[in-house]
Amino acid sequence: MTQTKVKLLKNYIGGRWVEANTEKTEEVYNPATGEVIAHVPISTQSDVDEAVQRANLAFEDWKEVPVPKRARILFKYQQLLVEHWDELAEIVTTENGKSFKEAQGEVQRGIENVEFAAGAPSLMMGEQLPSIAADLESGVYRYPIGVVGGITPFNFPMMVPAWMFPMAIVTGNTFVLKPSERTPLLANRLAELFEEAGLPAGVFNIVHGAHDVVNGLLDHKDVAAISFVGSQPVAEYVYKRGTEKLKRVQALAGAKNHSIVLKDANMDNATTQILNAAFGSAGERCMAASVVAVEDSVADEFIEMLTQKANEISIGNGMDEGIFLGPVIRDKHKERTLEYIDTGEKEGATLVRDGRKDEDAQREGYFVGPTIFDHVTTEMKIWQDEIFAPVLSITRVKDLESAIDLTNQSRFANGACLFTKDGGSVRQFRETIDAGMLGVNIGVPAPMAFFPFSGWKDSFYGDLHANGKDGLQFYTRKKVLTTRWV
Numbered sequence: 091m092t093q094t095k096v097k098l099l100k101n102y103i104g105g106r107w108v109e110a111n112t113e114k115t116e117e118v119y120n121p122a123t124g125e126v127i128a129h130v131p132i133s134t135q136s137d138v139d140e141a142v143q144r145a146n147l148a149f150e151d152w153k154e155v156p157v158p159k160r161a162r163i164l165f166k167y168q169q170l171l172v173e174h175w176d177e178l179a180e181i182v183t184t185e186n187g188k189s190f191k192e193a194q195g196e197v198q199r200g201i202e203n204v205e206f207a208a209g210a211p212s213l214m215m216g217e218q219l220p221s222i223a224a225d226l227e228s229g230v231y232r233y234p235i236g237v238v239g240g241i242t243p244f245n246f247p248m249m250v251p252a253w254m255f256p257m258a259i260v261t262g263n264t265f266v267l268k269p270s271e272r273t274p275l276l277a278n279r280l281a282e283l284f285e286e287a288g289l290p291a292g293v294f295n296i297v298h299g300a301h302d303v304v305n306g307l308l309d310h311k312d313v314a315a316i317s318f319v320g321s322q323p324v325a326e327y328v329y330k331r332g333t334e335k336l337k338r339v340q341a342l343a344g345a346k347n348h349s350i351v352l353k354d355a356n357m358d359n360a361t362t363q364i365l366n367a368a369f370g371s372a373g374e375r376c377m378a379a380s381v382v383a384v385e386d387s388v389a390d391e392f393i394e395m396l397t398q399k400a401n402e403i404s405i406g407n408g409m410d411e412g413i414f415l416g417p418v419i420r421d422k423h424k425e426r427t428l429e430y431i432d433t434g435e436k437e438g439a440t441l442v443r444d445g446r447k448d449e450d451a452q453r454e455g456y457f458v459g460p461t462i463f464d465h466v467t468t469e470m471k472i473w474q475d476e477i478f479a480p481v482l483s484i485t486r487v488k489d490l491e492s493a494i495d496l497t498n499q500s501r502f503a504n505g506a507c508l509f510t511k512d513g514g515s516v517r518q519f520r521e522t523i524d525a526g527m528l529g530v531n532i533g534v535p536a537p538m539a540f541f542p543f544s545g546w547k548d549s550f551y552g553d554l555h556a557n558g559k560d561g562l563q564f565y566t567r568k569k570v571l572t573t574r575w576v
């Protein structure tokens with residue numbers, strides 16, 4: 091029986107499915123129905139110790155496996171992921187709620203990370219200078235760092251772990267993953283397929299649970315590095331505690347992504363892109379559009395077109411044909427979102443579209459319809475906080491410069507988008523906006539696997555980002571050999 095069909099999930103340690111040393115479990119829900127689909131163990135320090143010990147043992151052999159041989163296992167893994175594409179997407183939709191189409195897209199993003207990592211033989215190459223002086227040469231060689239711990243959020247159960255473990259593993263490290271306890275099912279299927287691809291026991295391990303597992307990984311003397319993706323407060327905590335223990339840490343955090351719409355923009359494109367970016371995946375993307383600064387003279391036209399399109403959005407179970415907007419992750423998150431909508435009204439913003447009133451938002455499950463506020467200001471909580479739900483705030487600005495000034499007041503700096511046809515505006519935007527991932531005339535400028543996922547300010551703590559050459563460097567260390575030829 092595949093691990094995703096069991097009622098009480100197991101940990102995957104040393105190539106075996108083992109029960110966690112705990113009585114404590116949490117319920118895993120299908121957020122579209124409210125139904126309990128599994129129970130996840132809240133593992134303890136002893137589970138972490140066992141996983142790290144097995145990973146550490148496996149590291150001794152795995153680091154000696156030639157890089158092309160390691161890459162070949164990833165090629166096989168890629169094939170298996172492609173073969174199981176829809177099955178994986180269905181698990182994502184069932185535990186996360188996003189539409190099946192979006193889940194298919196997420197699986198694609200995950201597969202792309204495996205494809206990029208399979209290029210390890212080229213990526214791992216060093217550099218040489220044959221003549222640093224007479225008869226003297228130097229060269230750089232690249233090596234793995236040991237056991238890596240990965241801690242991931244609920245919103246991308248496939249893509250975010252895939253930012254981490256394929257590159258960490260192909261470069262010769264071993265890995266312990268702590269998936270989100272709210273979406274833990276997919277990780278187990280990913281492990282089964284990796285085993286089928288020929289990955290030796292102990293190279294990839296999973297310990298399910300919550301903060302105890304995270305602390306266990308952060309404090310463990312045999313964990314060399316931590317890759318974290320999640321909310322801002324937890325990212326800051328993980329970064330501080332991990333670096334205090336002298337580990338390498340990359341901590342990707344929360345966001346509040348700004349889009350700027352200028353008067354020369356193609357309005358049909360701008361509204362479609364922003365609609366997708368704000369309400370796709372129920373706004374539960376770290377790259378979701380959450381604030382739009384629109385030039386005064388086109389603000390009415392923009393809002394009218396956007397609202398019309400939002401009225402056509404289909405709300406429901408992501409597995410049903412044609413559904414665009416699925417549920418948010420939990421009832422508590424729905425309550426929190428509704429509180430933010432109340433707050434926005436109390437703060438004096440104009441509620442243009444009230445997603446609380448959508449008929450389909452009343453059904454079983456945790457639904458909130460697309461919600462749009464106008465006349466939002468920087469003092470308002472709905473402008474400042476990451477709501478992580480289908481709620482969009484609009485501000486009206488006089489020009490590009492004031493839009494950029496406004497955007498740069500945010501403590502977050504993950505993504506920012508500009509909608510315009512003017513090259514000069516694009517250049518000004520690129521040079522002066524505070525954000526790590528920029529888009530022009532697109533809504534979600536999430537970089538592909540071979541580029542770094544490069545948030546700034548409170549959206550990222552660390553030096554080397556996830557993905558691209560940053561990812562490779564994060565998971566490797568170097569030796570420099572200097573030789574005198576005598």
Ligand code: NAD
Nearest residue numbers: 242243244269270300301304320321324342343344345376
């Ligand atoms: P979260 O911070 O609640 O959880 C992330 C992980 O941290 C989970 O595995 C969780 O078990 C663990 N965790 C939670 N509280 C903890 C604590 N007190 N101590 C130790 N560990 C703890 O995040 P989430 O709600 O699962 O995910 C959504 C958040 O992730 C959003 O803020 C989103 O912006 C962010 N995110 C960021 C990126 C990025 O690239 N910057 C990508 C995806 C998601």
